[in-house]
Amino acid sequence: MKNVWTIFRTDMLHIRSSVIALIIAIGLILMPSFYAWFNIYANWDPYDSTGDMKVAVANSDKGYQGDLLPAKVNMGDQVSNALRANDSLDWTFVNEDKAKSGVESGEYYAAIVIPEDFSTDLFSLLNEGTADSGKTDKTKARQAQLVYYSNPKKNPIGSTVTDQGASTVRQQISDTLTSSVAQTAAGTLDSVASYLDTDQSARSISALSANLRRQSADLSDAADLASSYAGLADSAASLLDASGKSMERTKRSLQSSTVDMDGITGKLGDASTSIDRVNANMADGLDSAANAFDNVGDNAEEALGKPAAGSANTAAALRAISTNRIRPMIASLTQYRNTLVSIRETLHTEPAKAAIDRAIADVDRTLKRLNATDTKINDAADQAEAKGQAINDSGKDIAAQAQASAQSIRDLNKSYQDNVVATLSGVTDSAKRTGTDAKALVDETTSALADVTGRTDGSGSAGALTNIKELTANIDTAHDTLLEQSKKLGETADKLDEAMASGGVEEVRKLLSQPTDTIALAMTTPVTTKRIAVYPIANNGSAMTPFYTLLAIWVGAMFLSIILKANVSDRISAALDRPRPWQLYLGRGLTFVAFSLAQTTVLGLGDLLYLRAQATDPLLFMLCLWWSSLVSSMLVYTLAAVFNTVGKAICAALMVSQIAGIGGTFPVEMLPGVFRQLYPYLPFSHGITALREAVGGFYGNVYWEQMGRMGIYLVVALLIGFTLYTPVTRAMAKTSTLISSTMAMN
Incomplete structure (x- = not known):
């Protein structure tokens, strides 16, 4: 290691001994800092200066x-x-x-x-x-x-x-x-709030609830009325059907006077309202039944006055009168009586019930007489069969009984008008006071009834019966709809009462008592976004510090490879004690690392102390910079020392690819596919990730994991230097000689 330190100490002494070399060395140390600081400061808060x-x-x-x-x-x-x-x-x-x-x-x-x-x-x-x-x-x-x-x-x-x-x-x-629309709406709500502050609001709501319940009851009565008229229409149809059959039977068998069915049909179209039409239908039915019974007496008397030879036919004719004409009328009047009983059950006042009771009593008396007439006719038929001769006295008795029954039926018409119509008209007047929905439904029923009765255009009792059946169906529909509307009004009244009891109006008053501007803001911006920065960074400059600082370190390493000699000169080697290749490699490598660490120290301290860039942990911030400086300087130096000019070109390509592919300014996901594939293998990507941890905040062991991955590139650089320094350097010497021979390239 003595030779390694000798090379490093010699390099430092030579630089210090020359003023020019010293100035260049200082420039090498400061240049990366200026590059980083200018860029960081320029990006400190650019969107705050768009006013120009x-x-x-x-x-x-x-x-x-x-x-x-x-x-x-x-x-x-x-x-x-x-x-x-x-x-x-x-x-x-x-x-x-x-x-x-x-x-x-x-x-x-x-x-x-x-x-x-x-x-x-x-x-x-x-x-x-x-x-x-x-x-x-x-x-x-x-x-x-x-x-x-x-x-x-x-x-x-x-x-x-x-x-x-x-x-x-x-x-x-x-x-x-x-905002304009919301202000208008809020002003309206403010008026509502002012009204709710008065006692009149509570009284108005209570009155509204009472009115709704009253209208609900009226609609229910109207529904009951509709159901009653449906029953009356069925009774009228039954009476018309029975009387029509009686008249037709008289025409075919006894060839006597016929009943004018066209007149009956015409009467059905004379009503001015739907209720009058139902009443007219009922009156016509009763009149037709009375007329039919007039003919029953005449026909029975004529049959009983025949000679003895026709006694069998006389009995058959009498039974036919009973079966086809009297009993259908009894059934129709019985149906009418049942309808009156149903109407009585829906009434709420005693006078109305008493009137219907009188009508029921009149029907009972008529039914009693009809049954008596039917009994006498059947008894006469039995006598005719037994004696085999005409029974003139019985014929006169039956005729008188039939006339009495006919008059009783006519009396029913007056009873119907005095008792039934008068009673139901009172209910109708109450129903007319209901709301818009009830009125519309009654109008619809009236139109349907007018259409039914208006179509009895001389087609006989069959057409009238068909129309009355359609009338009944429409009234049933009106009944169901009226009940439904009555139920809805009742439910609305219940909700109003519940709101008053639970203090709902007070809650509305509190809500609307807020300032108009507050309500308008809530209407125009019902949703706002609350931004929570998980790792807050003070400004854009601090966010860009990791990128420009690491880039400056790599730029500084590139300048070192250009200005400093990567290989030890022969004169320095001669002064060493039998130097080995790895000693020469490490000796000059220490010089590269020393300059790079000096660059990085000035750069990092300037970021923290001069620019005041954010750092969650300043010590780990500097440690990451030093470690990145060691890795980048050794990698650049190794490539330049081993591969000479070609190695420097490789360093330039590596740095350019890292600038574009590490996601320094744009997210990696926004970059083209080739850069996204290169990103995990670039040393710059691991350095910037670790430095961002030190700036914004730490998550788990991400910082140390990225630091460890950067160490892999240091190991790779040392392996290349130790194994390839001597053989590749000798081979590249020839290449360097050829390049120098061009007299234009170094």
């Missing part, structure tokens, strides 16, 4: 005025005023032509042009456009556009900064519009 970058703004907006927004609004002027108060860029306000020419000449980094129809397009949702056909078209909403001109040729980073400025303008416009 000129960006032209040309406002050609003519404004907007429409029916929904009668006051003229010029968003271009508002944007310009907002930019005048913004100092992030040097906004220069010119006309459109000067803005464009200024970007082309390089006077401005960029230009933002607000077109003349900017406000019109911005408020197009509030405006009625005109389609190509000349007709009003409300659907042509247009997106307002800003025209942005940039000049990347002037400066690529400047173009990126001005792009951000254009985004700021766009965001400013969006915030202005949203």
Whole structure:
């Protein structure tokens, strides 16, 4: 090792003995620091100095005025005023032509042009456009556009900064519009809050709840009414069907007078409202049944007056009258009675129930007479079969009974009008006081009923029956819908009462009592981002310190390989005691390492003490720099010493590839694929990772792992130096001689 130290001491003495050499040595030590410091300081906080970058703004907006927004609004002027108060860029306000020419000449980094129809397009949702056909078209909403001109040729980073400025303008416009709408909405909420502060609000809510419950009850009554009318319509249809069959039977068998079914059908179309039509249908049904019973008596008396030879036919005719005409009427009146019973169950007042009870009693008396008539006809038929002769006395008795039954049926019509119609009309009047939904549904039912009764156009009782069935189906639908709406109103009233009981109104009052600006801000910016830096770094300069500091170390090592001689001269070798090749290699290597460590010490202390770059642990920061300096200087020296000129070229290529491939300025993932593949194998990548740990903060053993990986390159350099120094140096000597012979290259 004596020869190694002799070479190192001799090199230092020779440099110190020459003033020029000493100046060059000092320059070698300081040069990497100046390179790093200038770059770090230049990147210390560049985005804080964008206020001097000129960006032209040309406002050609003519404004907007429409029916929904009668006051003229010029968003271009508002944007310009907002930019005048913004100092992030040097906004220069010119006309459109000067803005464009200024970007082309390089006077401005960029230009933002607000077109003349900017406000019109911005408020197009509030405006009625005109389609190509000349007709009003409300659907042509247009997106307002800003025209942005940039000049990347002037400066690529400047173009990126001005792009951000254009985004700021766009965001400013969006915030202005949203804020205006939010302020208006917040003002409305403030009015609501003021109202909630008064006692009148509680009384109004209570009154609203009571009204809702009352309307719910009215809708429920209307539903019950609809169901009742459906039953009445079914009874009317049954009576019409029974009386129609009776008239048809009279026409075919006894050839007597027929009942005018067209008249019945005509009566169905005379009603002015849907309820009147149902009532008319019922009255017509009862009248038809009474007329049919008038004919029943005549037909029975005629059949009983036939000679004895026709007794068998007389009995058959009598039974046919009972089966086909009287019993269907009994069934129809029974159905009518059941309907009245159902109506009574839905009523809530005693007078109304008493009226329906009277109607039921009238029906019972009529049914009793019809059953008595039916019994007498069947008894007469039995006598005719037994005696084999006509029974004139029975015929007169039956005729009288039939006339009494017919009159009883006619009395039912008056009973229906006096008791049933009068009672249900009272419920109808209550139903008319319900809300809009109930009215719409009743109107729909009325229209359906009018359509049904209006279509009885002389087609006989069959057409009337078909229409009445459709009427019944529509009334059933109305019943279901009314019940549903009644339930919804009841639920709404329950929720209002619950809110009042639980203090919900008080909660709303507290919410709306906040300042209008606060509510508007919450509406315009419902979501904000809370930025938490896991490893906070004070400024951009500190963040760039690892890259530029390590790069300066490698640059310093490259300068050393150019200025210092990589091989020991023959004169120095002659003064040594039988030097070996590895001693010569290490001796000059110590000189390289000493200069590199001196460069790094000045560089690192300048970063910490002069620039005040951030360092979580200054000692580990310096240790990483020294270790990187040792690795880089030995690697560069070994390549230059072993491979001479070719080795220096390899060092230059290695440094260039590391600058592009280590992700110093851009993330590695943004680099081309070839650099991403090289990244793990470059010594610079491990050094910068370790140094970033010392600057921003440590995670696990990342720092020491990266330091250990850098040591691999030191081992590789020493292996190359110890094994190849002598044989390769001799071979490269011939190459160096050939290069020197060109008289132009060294």
